[in-house]
Amino acid sequence: MNKLSRKRVAKQKGLTLVLVTLAMIILLGFAALAIDVNHALLNKTRLQNAVDTAALSAAVLLDAGNDEDTVRSSVGEALTNAMAATGNSEFTIPNTSISVTLSNDPLTFGGAYNHALESYVRVAVSNISLNSFFLSYFGIDKFVAASAVAGPSSSITHVCxxxxxxxxxxxxxxxxxxxxxxxxxxxxxxxxxxxxxxxxxxxxxxxxxxxxxxxxxxxxxxxxxxxxxxxxxxxxxxxxxxxxxxxxxxxxxxxxxxxxxxxxxxxxxxxxxxxxxxxxxxxxxxxxxxxxxxxxxxxxxxxxxxxxxxxxxxxxxxxxxxxxxxxxxxxxxxxxxxxxxxxxxxxxxxxxxxxxxxxxxxxxxxxxxxxxxIVNGSTGIIPSNEGPYRLQLYKDPLSGES
Known part of the structure; x- marks a missing residue:
């Protein structure tokens, strides 16, 4: 009986070692995933801020009467400047990843556009590759994307x-x-x-x-x-x-x-x-x-x-x-x-x-x-670039994230 008990205890110790090892591997996997996910979220935020800045900058130029080519070319320059700022230099944004679309309606892009009417600009950046710390060992690549729409608000109706x-x-x-x-x-x-x-x-x-x-x-x-x-x-x-x-x-x-x-x-x-x-x-x-x-x-x-x-x-x-x-x-x-x-x-x-x-x-x-x-106040519901208004960001109708 004593010999049998000692053998059973030895087997249990071996099983415990295997379970602990597996648990440690799983925990390390989650930790590695968390590092890569947080890294991706951080750079997603940086990219979104850069795209927001580029869209607002383009909207200002568009609102000031600049031609479409000038507005489009300004986006790449604005993104380059934003990503060159401290903390944003981890990746670059190639021109092939940038899309600029103009519209007369902040909810519709891709149709006919009239430069003489209220104008909105959509800036989208996609397929920006990030360095992977651990996901590459699992054959997973990291990419981020962001988009923003900017243009005139509706006329101001309530000002403080x-x-x-x-x-x-x-x-x-x-x-x-x-x-x-x-x-x-x-x-x-x-x-x-x-x-x-x-x-x-x-x-x-x-x-x-x-x-x-x-x-x-x-x-x-x-x-x-x-x-x-x-x-x-x-x-x-x-x-x-x-x-x-x-x-x-x-x-x-x-x-x-x-x-x-x-x-x-x-x-x-x-x-x-x-x-x-x-x-x-x-x-x-x-x-x-x-x-x-x-x-x-x-x-x-x-x-x-x-x-x-x-x-x-x-x-x-x-x-x-x-x-x-x-x-x-x-x-x-x-x-x-x-x-x-x-x-x-x-x-x-x-x-x-x-x-x-x-x-x-x-x-x-x-x-x-x-x-x-305006410091405090609100706008009406009809967009207009005549009289006092704001150039602002809108929710991108083509993206559920922005």
Missing amino acids: NVVPMAVCAATHSGSDDFLGYDFGEIYALKVASTSQTEMGPGNFQLLDFGSGASTVRNALAGGFEGCVDVNNQADTKPGGSVGPVGQGLNTRFGDYGAGLSESDYPSDVYIKEPNDLATIDGDGNVEYSDSFNYANYKAASASCIDGGGDGYCRTGEVERRVLSIPMVNCAGSGGGSTTLPITAIGCFFLIQKAPTNNSGQQAVFGEFIEDCT
Whole structure:
């Protein structure tokens, strides 16, 4: 009996050793799989970020009117630059793996395309091979792919980062303008004389966002926390309030006073003004002969961020000089405190500092630009590249992953 028991115990020990060995092999296999899977997911994320960047970059060029060949060629360059960034150099993206498709509908790609209509771009990258750590021992290769769609959002209908000024808009847009405003032209955003505006006696193109000079000052500095809706109405605020208006707006140029601080209202990163300032005559006609414009500002502010600059750079926020301003229908305005319908939200670049006194009866001037960023707000359901909107990413209808 003793001899038989010892033999049985020896057999059990041998079986246990086999089971432990098999378990260790299985655990090592799972560990190896986890390493390769995590590695693939990491690089999938890197590739998706690069493709998102390339699609948005292409959408910007497409939106700016560049031809299709320029847009398509920009994608490869954008992907190359993105993958050359720190941490992204593990693999390259050959041109044969890149597909660029243009469409007038973010939900349909591959059909007819009209460059004159709202335009969307789809960028897809496929069959990017990755190094395998352990899967190669099992005869398995690793590949990643990614795609992205970018284009204009629908028109903005609800905006929260507006300022309490308004401009009178036409009832409809022409072939070369938006509600009577030409992109790149300089307009008066707040006038110094009621003869310079269509809002009627007592109005200087200010809106009533709350009574008191401090409310006007803080709202124009960027402190308004309310929202406005297109197709709703806004109340005008009679009176010029020249001092508070200038004090609030000029924080965007780094000028502080009247209790305003840089910590609450940072300046723009670039504060240059034109050498020849814009002016307005008694009838409301704006005169501007200087070449400085929003395009110059964008290039200069980008240089400031990159550490360059021409002496007008400051520590601040990009595009603090870009204002979201309600465009209202002034038809029938009788002057005084009146209610006007909001037709749209316009984007204006603050070309120069606002006056802080009424000497010379000068206005607040802004260049009408195509779009601007909204901090809080929402868009409608009809895509449009006319008026303020966002260039954004969409879910790719041809991929369940993006």
